[in-house]
Amino acid sequence: MNTSRVFAFKPMKSLLTTKCSRAAITSGLRRLACTPSSCPRVCIVGGGPAGFYTAQHILKAHPAIQVDIYERLPIPYGLVRFGVAPDHPEVKNVINTFTQTAQHERCSYHGNVSVGKDVSVEELRQAYHAVVLSYGAEVNRTLGVPGENLAGVYSAKDFVGWYNGVPCNKDLKPDLSGETAVILGQGNVALDVARILLSPHDILTNTDITQPSLEALANSRVRRVLIVGRRGPLQVACTIKEIREMVNLTGTRPDMLSADFKGIAEVLKDLPRPRKRLTELMMKAVQATPAGDGLTSRQWGFRFLRSPVEVLPSPDLTRTAGIRLGVNRLEGSGDGARAVPTGETEDIECEMVISSIGYQSLPIDPAVPFDPRKAIIPNAMGRVLQATGLYCSGWIKRGPTGVIGTTMNDSFDTARALIQDIETGVLDISTVKPGSQTVTPLLQKRGVNPVSFSDWEKIDVEEMKRGTVVGKPREKLLDVTEMLKTAHS
Template sequence: MGPGGACWRGGGAGARRWLSSRASAPRVCVVGSGPAGFYTAQHLLKHHDLAQVDIYEKLPVPFGLVRFGVAPDHPEVKSYGAEDNRILGIPGENLPGVYSARAFVGWYNGLPENRDLNPDLSCETALILGHGNVALDIARILLSPLDLLRKTDITDCSLAALACSKVKRVWLAGRRGPLQVAFTIKELREMINLPGTQPVLNPADFTGLENAVKDAPRPRKRLTELMIKTALQKPGEMAAQAAAARQWGLKFQRSPQEVLPTADGRRARGVRMALTRLEGSGESAKAIPTGDVEELECGLVLSSIGYRSLPLDPAVPFDTQRGIIPNSMGRVEGAPGLYCSGWVKRGPTGVIITTMNDSFDTAQSVLEDLRGGMLDVSVSREGFGAVGSILRSRGVRPVSFSDWEKIDAAEVARGKAAGKPREKIVDPQEMLQLIGH
């Protein structure tokens, strides 16, 4: 499980937790040190004086996608989890030049598994498929002035690649219309005001929408009004657009049909898009192909259509269609004593506040079941004492939190020397050598 979820016996956050107890001292094991795991552990410890919680993480560093998830210039909102991405399911999506948002974000954030992605940024036009905050994050990173990125904890290799990037135009395409975009006004405003970059929105896409959003919830109304205002502005009216060498824009009601190869078949040269019409309105509107198509030329394609969780273990129930563990208030269906939280509980939606509240709800279910005698806490288990013995018998040396603090100090020191908050170590072997493993 990624940091976006956890699942356990006697606990629940998006990894696995087994709870045992000496009648009054429940022992909880959390697998996954992302926000879902930490917030559930926090709630349990706060509301059960005798609870003991062990948190396990597959990497040598904690915090999951709080560390690796969103953009390096947004340290206050890093909060995306789940271990896989949704595939497009169209011809050509495996061509060189096509990347998942998850891999691309992992690359510039220093996620070890993505450190060798080496995306080709030699084209002038990039297409991002998706209208969410992650899509805007990627567009912003591709177009941001280097001076802004140098002050963040973006990895050195990513910064070097972006310094050589030829990308100067980014399109963000979605299947539905302006009233269905999933990004928020803060991220949109930041993109609109990005220095040296001009937003390109077609006024025709917003015809009649001012009336349509009159009775919409305030966040949706404000977001739509900002898009309309931006679409109607003349080039150069905003300070950020002065002498803009770069552009970005939103394309609506376009669904990808095929990634088109170059003549030699070696890489992507564009995407064929089906034009759609909307059936229904608001959040439930569906995109229906009209039969018309268009081709958009681009050498870089980034799929940002959502993340998905993966099955944890054959013994743990999993809904492959929805990408979640079937549950009721975090209680895993058909598995008494097993709980889940985060994206593996509810699907890949929301940011850190959503995950926090969701994790508290799951922890509350655990506490209620403890108090109601629903959990078998009659057998005492050793927790990490037993796990540590198993690891030693297999020749595995776990990384402790104090070991992590050494890695943390080294990263901060390297960052300070470079004028950054930190310089992330992206090679797990280097992390282990640093702590003497």
């Protein structure tokens, strides 16, 4: 062993004048001296990926902070549980990391608490040194076209929630009696929905898809799914993984239009590698499209340069019979290309329309700044503008874009900003804050019975037990009342 390296200390003066500022040292001494009752307390609103990643980084970066996570539902994990497709179990492995965070000695989970309703953001700010809003985007963007309220028109958010077990979507009962479904939007969620609609029953049987939706899909008559986008093949928003899964989906064949790819081959060599590979895969699907339009097998296909103009009603005006699409042309090129209407339209007969044009966040509390146009909380690197001690991360911070990895990096950025504000004294932690010691009695007084992480683990055990009975990894509880009964048993 090289002992000279082990015992080579720098003089104190060197330490003070190189890497450590006076504020950092003062803050460090304060952290070491704090007791559990006087430690910095941080509250995170939202138990999805953004919330857990923010908590994870805060706990790792600061040796004394106490973190409380508040979630509206009794169950944690947000879109990892409710958004990830049931046939993508590997993506859900991140739950193992979130579980470690929730079980950290300085972290507490409080489910079944609706912030803005059961407790105000201002009350949380009184109880904590910092509040991080990470509650995501909970509504689907509307189409804004005639007929979108007809029976047979669904939001992708509700449809995904139906097969993934979101309690408020358990009674959706989508009508799957028609042959053709049109999905508006070409992102990963749109392709997830298309794949679930067309997947063979035996593939879904071994997933955590809910039993009611599994049974409904087993009796589905949907045989053709068209995935519509307002721009062209070079602007498609999904990933190559999702397209490859569609191309390789058992029992289906592509239904693509070669005209949509006119001139694409000439520009392939100039595309960035990821976009080039994705486009090449779509062009192979075009070549695999058989002549004719017979419906002898299940089919899927993209339709480009099309925007919804109107959902067409049945003769009795009660349900969906088709959709009218406006034909677009592109102005510009690459990701910045803009779809411009040509004035032409075309009609597609279909019995189901699913809108997958993005999610939208809502304001959580009148006291919190909110930009209604961008549907985000105005912020600078996660610091809510003109509200010291208030932060945001995830979709409510940047908008509903990106994958789980994007959310991780975004949440780490917010956590770093919060820690920096503590270290530099921007965030005053000199006053003792009680945290959940005052919030929990307040909730109980208002008739709210929070669910702890150990309570959630009872639900988890029950779901896996029910899954074993039917040969699935888990059978999700769909009713909040039943969840609470199980949690508090």
